[in-house]
Amino acid sequence: xxxxxxxxxxxxxxxxxxxxxxxxxxxxxxxxxxxxxxxxxxxxxxxxxxxxxxxxxxxxxxxxxxxxxxxxxxxxxxxxxxxxxxxxxxxxxxxxxxxxxxxxxxxxxxxxxxxxxxxxxxxxxxxxxxxxxxxxxxxxxxxxxxxxxxxxxxxxxxxxxxxxxxxxxxxxxxxxxxxxxxxxxxxxxxxxxxxxxxxxxxxxxxxxxxxxxxxxxxxxxxxxxxxxxxxxxxxxxxxxxxxxxxxxxxxxxxxxxxxxxxxxxxxxxxxxxxxxxxxxxxxxxxxxxxxxxxxxxxxxxxxxxxxxxxxxxxxxxxxxxxxxxxxxxxxxxxxxxxxxxxxxxxxxxxxxxxxxxxxxxxxxxxxxxxxxxxxxxxxxxxxxxxxxxxxxxxxxxxxxxxxxxxxxxxxxxxxxxxxxxxxxxxxxxxxxxxx
Numbered sequence: 001x002x003x004x005x006x007x008x009x010x011x012x013x014x015x016x017x018x019x020x021x022x023x024x025x026x027x028x029x030x031x032x033x034x035x036x037x038x039x040x041x042x043x044x045x046x047x048x049x050x051x052x053x054x055x056x057x058x059x060x061x062x063x064x065x066x067x068x069x070x071x072x073x074x075x076x077x078x079x080x081x082x083x084x085x086x087x088x089x090x091x092x093x094x095x096x097x098x099x100x101x102x103x104x105x106x107x108x109x110x111x112x113x114x115x116x117x118x119x120x121x122x123x124x125x126x127x128x129x130x131x132x133x134x135x136x137x138x139x140x141x142x143x144x145x146x147x148x149x150x151x152x153x154x155x156x157x158x159x160x161x162x163x164x165x166x167x168x169x170x171x172x173x174x175x176x177x178x179x180x181x182x183x184x185x186x187x188x189x190x191x192x193x194x195x196x197x198x199x200x201x202x203x204x205x206x207x208x209x210x211x212x213x214x215x216x217x218x219x220x221x222x223x224x225x226x227x228x229x230x231x232x233x234x235x236x237x238x239x240x241x242x243x244x245x246x247x248x249x250x251x252x253x254x255x256x257x258x259x260x261x262x263x264x265x266x267x268x269x270x271x272x273x274x275x276x277x278x279x280x281x282x283x284x285x286x287x288x289x290x291x292x293x294x295x296x297x298x299x300x301x302x303x304x305x306x307x308x309x310x311x312x313x314x315x316x317x318x319x320x321x322x323x324x325x326x327x328x329x330x331x332x333x334x335x336x337x338x339x340x341x342x343x344x345x346x347x348x349x350x351x352x353x354x355x356x357x358x359x360x361x362x363x364x365x366x367x368x369x370x371x372x373x374x375x376x377x378x379x380x381x382x383x384x385x386x387x388x389x390x391x392x393x394x395x396x397x398x399x400x401x402x403x404x405x406x407x408x409x410x411x412x413x414x415x416x417x418x419x420x421x422x423x424x425x426x427x428x429x430x431x432x433x434x435x
Contacts, residue, residue, distance in 0.1 A: 030235035037223075038239050044219055049245030050212050055201055056285050057094075059131045065092050065194055066108060066132060072190045073110040079158030080109040081187040082149065082175070084167035087363050088191045090286065095129045103145040103171060109156040117148045146174035153182065162187030192368045196360060197382035202287060203406050206362070206384060209282050209289035210404060210415040213248060216240040217278070217293055218426045220250065224297050226272045230254070233278075241282050248282025248289070258294070258398040261355060261390060272298045275397040281365060288365045290386050291416060292402030293425040300422050304399075307391055308422040311399045314338045314389040315418060318357050318371065322385075322405060322412040328375040332357040335389035344391065351393040358386040361404055383407045384415075 037044045069092065073081065083089040083106040085099035093114070097104045104118045104126070114133035118126045123138045130136060137152065139145045153161060163172050164187040176184065198206070219240045220233065233252045241248030257264040258277040270276065274297050281289040294311075296304055314335030321334035335357055339345050345352035356372035361384050369377045371385060388402035404415045417427035 030229070030231040033232045034235040034239035037236055038243055043223065044240055044243050047215070047219060047240060047243035049243075050215065051208065051245035051284060054205060054208055054285060057201065057205075059094065061199070061201065062092060062094050063132060066114065068194050069108055069190050070110050072193045073108075073162070076162075076189045077160060078110065078162040078185065078187065078190060079160045080107055080153055080156055081162040081164060081190050082107055082167065082171070083164055083191075084171050086164075086166045087367075088164045088166065088195070091191075091195060091363060092132075094131055095126075097129075099168070101170075103139075103149075103174070105145075105149060105171065107149065107152050107156075109153075109158055112156040115152045115156075117145050117152065119145075144174070144178060146171075146178035149175055150179035150182070153179070159183060160185060162190055164188070164191045188368075195362060196368055197380065198362060198384055198406065199382070202362065203382075203384065205285050205287040206289065206404070206406070207415055209246065209248075209284040209287055210291065212241065212244045212246045212284065213250075213280060213282050213289040213291050214416050214426060215244055216248060216250065216280070216282070217291065221278075221293065221295060221425055224252075224270060224276055224295065226270050226297060228270045230267065237278075237280055246282040246284055248280060250278050250280025252276055252278045256395070256397060259392050259394055259396060261392065261398060261400070270297055273301070274298075275304060275399070277398060277400055279400070279402065286363050288361055288363065289415075290361055290365050290402065290404060292388060292400045293419060294399045294401060294422070295425050296422060304397070305422055307393060307397075308399050308401075310339065310342055310344075311389065311391050311401050312418065314353070314391070315387055315401050315403070318387050318389055319405060319412055319414070322379060322387075322407070324379055324381070324407065324409075324411055326379050328369055328371050328377045328379065329373050331371040331379075331385075331387075332373055332375075339389075339391065352391060353389050354392050355390065357389045360384065361386055379407050379412075381407050381409050 036042055085097045090096050093106050102119045107115045113135050115135040117137050120138040120140045126136055137148045139148055160183045162185055220236050230252050237250035253263040254270050254276055255274040258275050277294045279292040317334040317338045318331050321331045339352050348354050356370050358371035360367045360369050384406045386402055386404050388400055390400035392398040401419050403418050405412045419425045420427050
C-alpha cells in the first residue's frame, strides 16, 4: 500500500502519542483519532464534499412511481397496497415516519386518491409531509386506526389488498380483524416490481455514493498499522465520509476473524501480516453504496496473494455472467465454478464461498433481487447488485472484494473499478465499465 508523507507523519504521530501497542487499553479513543485526522494538516484535511450538483428525487418522480405501482396492481389483480413506515413508504410518498406502536400508513389504490391514516395529534406534521394526495384520516388515542384503513379501502372499492413485506404483523392483524372479508396478499409484485428497476436518476445518486465511499477507502487504508483497533479504523472511516459530504461507515476485521463473513465478537488490535477485511458504504439522498476491500498490513504471503487472486477471478466471472436476460442464479454459479476448479467448495462447502454472490442494492443496502441459486429472475436494465463472491478458509482468513454493478441496455457496468491487486486495493481513475 502506498502512503504519502503527510499520512506517514500523521500515523507515526498518533502511534507514538497514543501508545499504539497490542494492548487495546492503551490506545487513543477512536473519537480523538478521527478528530486529529480531520484537523488542519491531518490526512483528511484535503478531503472536500463530493455531493455538489446531485439531482434529488422529487415529487414528480414519486408520482411516476405511484403510476407504475397502479399498473402493476392492475396486472396482479390487487386493488390497493398498504405501506407501513419504512423504505417503501419513503420510496412512493417521500414520507419518513418513525415506526412506533402508533399506526401510520399510506394506502395506494389502483384507482382513486392516495390516502393516509395517522394519529390525530400528528395530523399537522403529516399534512406538512404529504405531497401526493390530500386524504388524511386521523384517529384519537382510544380509537382504532384499522377501522379507518378499512373505510378508506371500502371508499376505493378495494377488496384484494397487498401488504408490503416489511409491514409489521400488528398492522396486518388489526386490519384483518377490522375487515375480515378483505382478501390480503403480498404487495411484493408491486413494491419490488417498482423498486428493483432503478431510473437513471437513482443510478446517478448511487454512483455518487459509490464514488464517495471509494474516496473514503483511498483516505483510510494507508492509515492501517499494527496496534490499531477496529473502533479506531471505523471512526476514521466515518470521519472521512463526513469530510466527503456523506454519512457513512466502514467496518474492519483482522486476521483469523476475517474467516467469519461478518466478523467476530472477539476483538484485538491489528498485527503485522494481518489480512484486513473492510466493508462499508454511505447514503446520498437516500441511496446506498456498498464496497468491500481486503488488504494485508505489511507484505502479503504467497498464500494470501493466491486466495486474493482467486477471489478476483471469481468476481470477474460473476461480472461476465451478468448478461441481459440471464438468470440471477447464473451469476451465482459462475464464481463457484472458478472456485471448484481451484479445489474449493462445491456449493457452500468451505473452503469456498459460504453465501450468495450478491444482493440487490438501492435505497436499502440489501434489497431484492439476489444473485443466488434458485433465483430465476432475468437480468434487465435498471437492476443494481453487489458482486462479492467471498472465499473463506476456516482457521486462516477470508477474502472479500465487493463492487456493485448496474444493468444497462448494453449490459452490466461497474459502479466502481475492482481492486487491481492485493497491494493496490483502490484503482486509479474513474470506473472503467469492465473488469
